[in-house]
Amino acid sequence: MNIHNQLNILLVEDEENLHETLKLNLEMEGYLVTSAFNGAEALEKVKSEYFQLIILDVMLPILDGFSVLENIRLAKIESPVLILSAKNASADRINGLKIGADDYLTKPFELEELLLRIEKLIEKNKKNITVSGSNEEQYKFGGHSIDFKAQIAYLANGEQISLSKKEAMLLKLLVDHPNEVITREKILLAVWGYNVFPSTRTIDNFILNFRKYFETDTKNPKHFHSVRGMGYKFSP
Known part of the structure; x- marks a missing residue:
């Protein structure tokens, strides 16, 4: 089991069985998981805490995933977002990436593929936020x-x-x-x-x-x- 020190993932999925399965698997990988079951709840949580990754379903109650994503990016929140969608249409995929998603996975998906994509997005994000810049002293x-x-x-x-x-x-x-x-x-x-x-x-x-x-x-x-x-x- 990998231990990811205090890496916090926001899981936004309203389908309870899938939510529980994903949460359990992510926790087994050593991630901290915060749950949201609708779009409004997701936005509230995103504005009060930083997440190393947001897993965002598209078909959500109150506010759909695309609207949540637009709000997140308008608020200048740069956490990577992985969209989960039952919609396989390339127009939806393109729309998601256009409005600021970092990755897009259609349901049903292999759990192993999801975990690999999560790891890649978190690694990429880590590189973006280090204070490296120049080595000038x-x-x-x-x-x-x-x-x-x-x-x-x-x-x-x-x-x-x-x-x-x-x-x-x-x-x-x-x-x-x-x-x-x-x-x-x-x-x-x-x-x-x-x-x-x-x-x-x-x-x-x-x-x-x-x-x-x-x-x-x-x-x-x-x-x-x-x-x-x-x-x-x-x-x-």
Whole structure:
């Protein structure tokens, strides 16, 4: 049995026997499984917790799977989604992939194939959220210099600031993706490793600190921006 450390899967399937069978098999593989039996319940759970994978049936009560998927992607939630569908029509498959599904499996399916696809999607997602970027240990911008290894910032005015490990990690993530909006979800996963999300204020406080250190005018920042409803951006 593989043990997947705290990998949480949201299983959205209203057919009880299939739901129980899948849940049991996933738990035997070492995954944590959270259940939802209709579309509205699925959306509620997705917005309060991060899932490494969402298994989503199409024919659901209240809100169908495609509508759930559209809502998830509109909310900038990047968890991989594997759609399960009794509909074999290629138009449905194309529609699912077009609106943001990562994979699509038609019923009936082999359990072994499902487990393999789950493993592949989770592995691919893990690679996407690691704070790797460049291996540069020093970074310069606006007259400032950051030494990530020593966790020290040398400011343009000659001051030196000791950075906490989390500050250095968040700075590294932002500077490795210049002018790119990094979602709050990606930051929390890469820097804090949270499954259950704390309030946005956690990151906001770090961004405020960065403005104090690196901006000449904290009210009109040039480098560290909050993008409402989306995330955060660093501009060199």
